[in-house]
Amino acid sequence: MPELPEVETIRQYLNDVLPGLQVRQVLHLDSRMVKNGRLSSEEIARRLPGHMVKSLKRRGKFLFLEWDTKDHLLLHLGMSGRLIWVPENVPWVVHTHMVLDFGGHHLRLIDPRRFGRIGWMASGEDLVPHLGIEPLSHDLTAPRLIQRLAGRTAPIKSLLLNQGIVAGLGNIYVDEALFRAKIRPDRPGGSLTETDAKRLTRAIRAVLKQAIEHRGTSFSDYVDALGHPGQNQDYLRVYGRNQGPCSVCGEVIVTQVIQGRTAHYCEHCQR
Ligand SMILES: [Zn+2]
Numbered sequence: 001m002p003e004l005p006e007v008e009t010i011r012q013y014l015n016d017v018l019p020g021l022q023v024r025q026v027l028h029l030d031s032r033m034v035k036n037g038r039l040s041s042e043e044i045a046r047r048l049p050g051h052m053v054k055s056l057k058r059r060g061k062f063l064f065l066e067w068d069t070k071d072h073l074l075l076h077l078g079m080s081g082r083l084i085w086v087p088e089n090v091p092w093v094v095h096t097h098m099v100l101d102f103g104g105h106h107l108r109l110i111d112p113r114r115f116g117r118i119g120w121m122a123s124g125e126d127l128v129p130h131l132g133i134e135p136l137s138h139d140l141t142a143p144r145l146i147q148r149l150a151g152r153t154a155p156i157k158s159l160l161l162n163q164g165i166v167a168g169l170g171n172i173y174v175d176e177a178l179f180r181a182k183i184r185p186d187r188p189g190g191s192l193t194e195t196d197a198k199r200l201t202r203a204i205r206a207v208l209k210q211a212i213e214h215r216g217t218s219f220s221d222y223v224d225a226l227g228h229p230g231q232n233q234d235y236l237r238v239y240g241r242n243q244g245p246c247s248v249c250g251e252v253i254v255t256q257v258i259q260g261r262t263a264h265y266c267e268h269c270q271r
Pocket residue numbers: 246247248249250251266267268269270
């Protein structure tokens with residue numbers, strides 16, 4: 001699933017090419033993908049032509065195309081979504097759910113599992129008010145994290161996945177951050193000390209920044225806006241490394257299913 005670094009990699013590329021370009025026509029917008037906001041797919045398709053992209057923003061795993069009208073098109077890539085920028089003559093593949101024609105090039109959303117979403121957000125509207133702290137902003141501090149985890153008995157792995165405490169983390173980067181912070185994934189969130197929280201905030205930032213530098217992690221579906229896989233899978237320390245040696249102590253990396261999600265960790269290093 002694309003997590004924050006993958007979405008950010010796509011955002012950075014598209015933010016170099018899209019601003020200043022105008023939508024000629026909306027060639028396709030699957031109504032089943034429009035799950036957020038008040039406008040239907042037909043209304044969105046009617047509004048977009050003639051409008052120019054101002055910038056691309058990101059919040060957690062959500063992408064926003066900001067238009068000259070200050071309205072935003074919200075995009076979420078779900079489990080298997082790809083957002084690609086291609087010359088118009090590239091044939092459409094199956095599961096293409098959105099095609100915006102910018103004259104010569106298309107912005108296409110391809111999503112085989114259809115867990116992604118599209119929505120229209122009017123200027124000033126907030127369709128993602130439930131999202132937690134933005135991890136690469138100054139808002140992620142140990143005291144704030146401790147405050148949000150206080151009294152929580154759920155495992156820290158699950159709390160970090162739920163987007164309402166910290167936004168943008170999925171299975172891969174939660175496992176990697178907990179490993180670097182030396183925290184067991186099944187620890188109750190409320191049991192984290194201030195020292196744990198300091199290590200965890202530093203670890204979250206470090207794993208996300210490293211992954212963005214390597215243009216995201218490609219295990220199965222993820223590709224960037226040009227269709228290229230990322231390289232960060234070569235730098236992961238625990239995720240997908242089960243039965244392999246821990247890079248710190250040499251013990252075997254184990255897995256445990258925690259509230260339906262598999263956690264990868266080192267029993268020796270993480271407490
Ligand atoms: Zn270890």
